Amino acid sequence: MEPCIHIIDDDKSFRTALGRLVEASGYWVSCYESGEAFLASLPASEAGCILLDLRMPGLSGTELQARLVQAAPLLPVVFLTGQGTIAASVQAMKAGADDFLEKPVSASTLRDAIDHALVQNGKRRAGREQIQGLRARVSNLTPREIQVFDLVVRGKRNKQVAHDLKTSERTIKAHRHNIMEKLNVTSLAEMVSIAERLGRMEPAYAVVDPSPASSPKANIPSR
Numbered sequence: 049m050e051p052c053i054h055i056i057d058d059d060k061s062f063r064t065a066l067g068r069l070v071e072a073s074g075y076w077v078s079c080y081e082s083g084e085a086f087l088a089s090l091p092a093s094e095a096g097c098i099l100l101d102l103r104m105p106g107l108s109g110t111e112l113q114a115r116l117v118q119a120a121p122l123l124p125v126v127f128l129t130g131q132g133t134i135a136a137s138v139q140a141m142k143a144g145a146d147d148f149l150e151k152p153v154s155a156s157t158l159r160d161a162i163d164h165a166l167v168q169n170g171k172r173r174a175g176r177e178q179i180q181g182l183r184a185r186v187s188n189l190t191p192r193e194i195q196v197f198d199l200v201v202r203g204k205r206n207k208q209v210a211h212d213l214k215t216s217e218r219t220i221k222a223h224r225h226n227i228m229e230k231l232n233v234t235s236l237a238e239m240v241s242i243a244e245r246l247g248r249m250e251p252a253y254a255v256v257d258p259s260p261a262s263s264p265k266a267n268i269p270s271r
Contacts, residue, residue: 051166052076052096054123056086056112058104062151066099066128073159083107087119094122094173097146097165102129102136110136113143122172124165128153182242188230196223200236201243 053075057063060081067077076096080086084106086098098116102109113125127140130151137148146168147161189197192213199209206224210217233239243249 049093054098055079057101083112097124099128124168126161185231193227201240
């Protein structure tokens with residue numbers, strides 16, 4: 049699907065003029081009079097970017113930007129405002145805006161900003177597809193293989209993993225072989241890379257032994 053440029057601005061005349069300018073550059077355009085209107089009709093496709101006014105009735109541009117982190121995380125935001133300040137631009141960029149432009153803006157500057165935002169959008173969508181692919185691979189692992197995987201990528205040797213999971217080293221080697229086949233990798237480094245990209249290397253990520261000894265009843269401390 050072709051990328052769409054979403055224009056969010058409460059000034060109808062400016063919104064219309066900007067829409068025509070963007071369309072003249074060869075892009076698909078969708079216009080909204082407020083942040084609330086955009087959130088009420090989120091686009092089905094996440095290919096594109098957002099041209100966003102800073103100060104609007106209701107949700108301000110920065111407030112909408114904060115909501116878009118969850119509502120439309122793949123759509124880069126380009127602020128386009130006539131009431132910008134250095135502080136506002138710094139805040140917007142720190143929050144992840146792709147660019148911050150002041151009205152009036154030349155057609156070439158606007159086109160460059162849109163082109164850059166669309167490149168970022170493409171990268172984000174490609175990254176999401178890669179993550180989904182990695183999650184699909186990991187989902188093919190059995191619960192025991194998941195345990196072995198989580199311990200191995202943390203640097204534990206087969207003997208240590210066998211001790212932790214109360215099984216034999218030979219069994220762990222068999223699990224590692226199956227894991228590498230299912231993940232379609234040939235090295236430990238590739239396994240670690242997958243774990244890192246999926247957030248499985250966080251210290252808080254627990255490796256739970258599903259054996260009876262790990263049941264809640266068995267973990268109740270003695271008095």
